[in-house]
Amino acid sequence: MYNRIIKITLSTLFLITIAAGIAEGKETLLQGQILTEKCLAAGMLSACYIEWTSKSPVVLFTGDRKLYRIELNRLAQWKLDNAFGKQVVIKGVIKGTKIMANDIAVLGGKKKLSKACL
Amino acid sequence: MLILFFIFAILAGCVEKSGSVPSTELLPGFLVTTEDLSAALSQKNIVIVDARAAEDFQKMHIPNAVNISKTQFREYRALKDILNYKKDNGFFIPPETAEKIFSNAGIDAGARVIVYDSAVFPDASIIWALLKYYGHDNVQVLKGGFEKWIADGREVSSRLAKMQKKTFIPKPRPEMVASREWLLKNRRDVIVLDMRSFDEYVGVNPAGNPRGGHLPGAISMDWTHLAGAETVKSSAEIQKILKEAGITKDKEIVAYCNIGFGRSTYGMMVLSMLGYKARVYGGSFEDWSNAEELQVATTKIGS
Numbered sequence: 001m002y003n004r005i006i007k008i009t010l011s012t013l014f015l016i017t018i019a020a021g022i023a024e025g026k027e028t029l030l031q032g033q034i035l036t037e038k039c040l041a042a043g044m045l046s047a048c049y050i051e052w053t054s055k056s057p058v059v060l061f062t063g064d065r066k067l068y069r070i071e072l073n074r075l076a077q078w079k080l081d082n083a084f085g086k087q088v089v090i091k092g093v094i095k096g097t098k099i100m101a102n103d104i105a106v107l108g109g110k111k112k113l114s115k116a117c118l
Numbered sequence: 119m120l121i122l123f124f125i126f127a128i129l130a131g132c133v134e135k136s137g138s139v140p141s142t143e144l145l146p147g148f149l150v151t152t153e154d155l156s157a158a159l160s161q162k163n164i165v166i167v168d169a170r171a172a173e174d175f176q177k178m179h180i181p182n183a184v185n186i187s188k189t190q191f192r193e194y195r196a197l198k199d200i201l202n203y204k205k206d207n208g209f210f211i212p213p214e215t216a217e218k219i220f221s222n223a224g225i226d227a228g229a230r231v232i233v234y235d236s237a238v239f240p241d242a243s244i245i246w247a248l249l250k251y252y253g254h255d256n257v258q259v260l261k262g263g264f265e266k267w268i269a270d271g272r273e274v275s276s277r278l279a280k281m282q283k284k285t286f287i288p289k290p291r292p293e294m295v296a297s298r299e300w301l302l303k304n305r306r307d308v309i310v311l312d313m314r315s316f317d318e319y320v321g322v323n324p325a326g327n328p329r330g331g332h333l334p335g336a337i338s339m340d341w342t343h344l345a346g347a348e349t350v351k352s353s354a355e356i357q358k359i360l361k362e363a364g365i366t367k368d369k370e371i372v373a374y375c376n377i378g379f380g381r382s383t384y385g386m387m388v389l390s391m392l393g394y395k396a397r398v399y400g401g402s403f404e405d406w407s408n409a410e411e412l413q414v415a416t417t418k419i420g421s
Contacts, residue, residue, distance in 0.1 A: 027362050029417055074343050074359070089320050089417045091338060093362055102362070103316035103340060105417075 030090050030099060031107070032062035034083045040067070048085070060090055060099060073100040080104060143353050144391045149261040150232055152270045155180070158232075165225050167233040169241040170264065180234065180267060181275040184223045188244050188380065191215060201401075201408055208295030208400035209251060210378055213288035216252050225254065226284035234260035234267070238345045240384030247383035247398065253289030259387070262348050294386075296372045296399045298409065301333075309365055310336040311373045313381040314403070321416040325376050327407035331414040333374065337363050341381040344388050356392060367394055374399035374406075 036056035039048035045061075058080065060068045070080065073092060083106050091103040150158075158164055159181060166183040168175045175185040191211050192200075204210040225231055231249060235241040242259045249257040260267070268274070301310075312332045317323040319338040324330030332338070344356055351359075365371065371394055373385035378400040389396040399405075406412055 025362065026364055031417065089316075091316060102343070103338065105317045105320035105322050107320070107322055 025093060027091055027093055027102065030060060030062055030068065030092070030094075031088070032060045032066075032068075032090075033087055034070070034080070034085060035059055035061055037067075037069075058084075060088070067097065068094065068099040069097060071098050071100050073102050075101040075104055082106070144350070145393055148258060148387070148391045149349065150258040151261050152267050152272060155232055155260055155267075156272055158230075161230075163228050163230055165223060165229045165231045167223060167231060167245050168264070169233055169235045169245050170239075174236075176276065176278075178274045178276055180264070181273055181277075182279045183234075184279060184281060186219060186223055186245055188241055190219055191244070191248075191379070192377075201405055204378060204401035204405045205298050205409075208292070208297040208300070208378075209248075209398070210400055211248060213252065213290060216248055216288050217286050220249070220252070220254075220286035220288075222281060222283055224282045224284050225249070225286050227254070227287070229254075229256065229284070231257040232260055233257065234263045237263035237265035237347055237349060238342075239263075240341060240345075240380045242349075243384040243387040244379045246387055247294070247379065251291055251294045252286075253291060254286075259349060266348070294397050296397050298399075298401050298405055301372060301399055305335065308370045308372050310399075311339045311365070311371055311385055312336040312403075313339055313341045313373050313375045313385040315340055315342075318376070318403075321414075324407075325403075327376070327403060329407045329414045331407075331416040332403070333406055334413055334415040336374075336415070337365065339363060339365075339373075339385065341375075341384050344385070350388050350391065353392060356388065360392075365394075371396040372399050373397070374402040376402055377404050378402035 033045065035045065035048070035058070036052055037059055038052040038056035039045070040059060040061055042048075042052070044052075058070045060070055062068070070090070072080065075092070080101070083104050087107040089105045089107060090099060090101050092099040092101040155166070166180055168179045168183040168185045170185070170187065171189075172185055172187050175183070175187070179185070200210050203212060231245070231254065233242045233245040242263065246257055246259055296304075310333055312319050314325070315323065316338055318325050318330070319332045319336075321330035321332070343359055344351055346352070346355075350356065371389055373382045373389070373396060375381035378398060382398045382402055386396045386398050407414060
């Protein structure tokens with residue numbers, strides 16, 4: 001019985017390792033809004049406090065309500081800053097709940113975050 | 119069993135590590151250092167081409183260089199004529215234009231051509247690609263460009279060299295270029311690379327074209343991600359970028375930009391340096407976007 005449990009556990013680990021290797025490492029495109037975790041947690045999608053826009057991790061909130069913390073890979077910081085609050089398409093590599101961002105394009109449209117003082 | 123698992127895990131880690139940073143170096147013969155060029159300045163049959171804008175060239179350049187700026191290739195032709203030529207022939211620069219410009223610059227079959235631009239502009243790649251396309255293999259690009267030449271404290275001049283006209287005979291290599299027809303026929307067997315900015319790829323910046331977006335199935339590869347202060351990034355860095363984008367050596371690559379030279383020729387040059395088989399879609403997005411019957415893709419959303 002003990003051996004069987006070990007075998008099943010190891011097989012599962014083996015499959016997870018393979019699956020992770022396949023799923024990660026390739027670039028993908030994601031669309032969503034650039035926010036910070038604090039703004040999002042407070043439900044402030046169209047207006048957010050200035051303080052919360054700089055002292056909280058920046059995230060991409062996608063149309064299917066998924067959340068990816070953005071880490072810069074080849075993407076320049078100023079490009080991400082310019083996109084704050086806006087609808088964007090990000091190109092990058094997904095690693096778990098993070099996206100290692102390589103490029104960003106700000107989409108047209110009116111959805112833009114305004115900043116308010118706390 | 120546990121030991122086997124750990125052995126496997128370690129091996130998998132090693133494979134991944136070696137795969138992410140391949141050992142392949144840039145192939146020799148593409149780039150020349152400022153030191154090598156400096157030593158070769160007095161050689162006969164060497165033609166140094168400054169590919170920067172004419173006004174930059176007139177202020178200062180490498181001694182004895184001749185100026186061929188990219189604007190010369192597009193002068194005096196209506197967009198309609200350009201599009202018609204590109205549709206059928208790929209590269210829009212006809213042999214008679216190449217013959218005239220390169221002959222006037224003193225390039226003949228025996229010339230060794232070294233071309234430069236600032237450092238991280240793709241303009242030198244235009245001359246490189248055109249000379250290769252028209253059958254002249256003895257062409258190299260100055261590593262680090264004019265900025266490196268200046269930084270190394272080497273001699274500069276504002277005197278215009280006496281142009282010695284030679285005879286350049288164009289011998290086109292169709293295998294370096296994709297026409298629209300060729301691309302439509304072969305698109306399933308090739309990787310199509312969009313060398314423009316991500317804004318242009320997504321379609322938010324149509325860059326003067328009637329429709330914004332990209333060729334269906336094309337992979338975004340902003341040329342600036344491959345460029346570096348030494349003209350190109352290191353082999354390892356470029357290989358990592360290509361790997362992330364899913365670009366492999368088993369398929370031929372077709373690079374395109376907006377008008378068919380500059381960013382696309384830079385892509386072809388860099389890929390060639392790494393041993394990839396690559397060609398340029400000469401018509402590029404200008405041609406594709408103007409062909410109303412062809413679909414233009416915007417963004418593919420989702421992971």
